[in-house]
Amino acid sequence: MAFSDSWNVETDAISAAREKGNQTGASSPTSSATALLRLLGTAIGASTAVEVGTGTGVTTVSLLEGLDESGTLTTIDSNAQLHVQLKEVLSQNDVDATRLRPIAGAASEVLPRLADESYDFVLINELGGAHPGEYIEQAQRLLRSGGVLAVSSAAGKYGSAADQTNHSPEAGASREFLAEPQLREAFTASLLPLGDGLLVAVKK
Numbered sequence: 001m002a003f004s005d006s007w008n009v010e011t012d013a014i015s016a017a018r019e020k021g022n023q024t025g026a027s028s029p030t031s032s033a034t035a036l037l038r039l040l041g042t043a044i045g046a047s048t049a050v051e052v053g054t055g056t057g058v059t060t061v062s063l064l065e066g067l068d069e070s071g072t073l074t075t076i077d078s079n080a081q082l083h084v085q086l087k088e089v090l091s092q093n094d095v096d097a098t099r100l101r102p103i104a105g106a107a108s109e110v111l112p113r114l115a116d117e118s119y120d121f122v123l124i125n126e127l128g129g130a131h132p133g134e135y136i137e138q139a140q141r142l143l144r145s146g147g148v149l150a151v152s153s154a155a156g157k158y159g160s161a162a163d164q165t166n167h168s169p170e171a172g173a174s175r176e177f178l179a180e181p182q183l184r185e186a187f188t189a190s191l192l193p194l195g196d197g198l199l200v201a202v203k204k
Helices: 002-007 012-024 032-045 057-068 080-092 107-113 132-141 157-162 169-179 181-186
Strands: 048-052 070-077 099-102 117-123 142-151 186-193 196-203
Touching: 002 032, 012 057, 012 080, 032 057, 032 070, 032 117, 032 142, 032 196, 048 057, 057 070, 057 080, 057 117, 070 080, 070 107, 080 099, 107 132, 117 132, 132 142, 132 181, 142 181, 157 169, 169 181, 181 186
Parallel strands: 048 070, 048 117, 070 099, 117 142
Antiparallel strands: 142 196, 186 196
């Protein structure tokens, strides 16, 4: 896996966002995971995407690079300062920030306000802050048929969801999410061994 991470060369914008995360101690998906996000967006011709959990912007920039040239990305995070930092990274690396729609707020409050079947791609970077099943319900509502749902760290940190003795909130949320019947009923899904588990699902 280390070889694939080194093979997947990142753009300057992604590298800058990743470095900001390293400086603050924030974790980010591997370069193989972000490359897959970009690839999926390109493969389905995505032009509209929603991201839950902006972080330092590693996945945000990856999604933007996978959208078509006129595509727009809505990124949601309760910490508005992260959006300020992200715009700095974009401007310093010649990425068009007008394609980004940052919304500060809780995902459980913001997602229900977005339009039905209006998005090609939904990325969930954090399962906290709402019942895990709500994310599946909202993704199903927001995505067009054939749209992609991706969830980073779907298996919990260090794959904690697989350890039934781990009763941490994060492990519990991951287990609940992966066990939701609606995930398999509404989507064709696969859990990939990238980072802490990258779940990729296509809406039926």
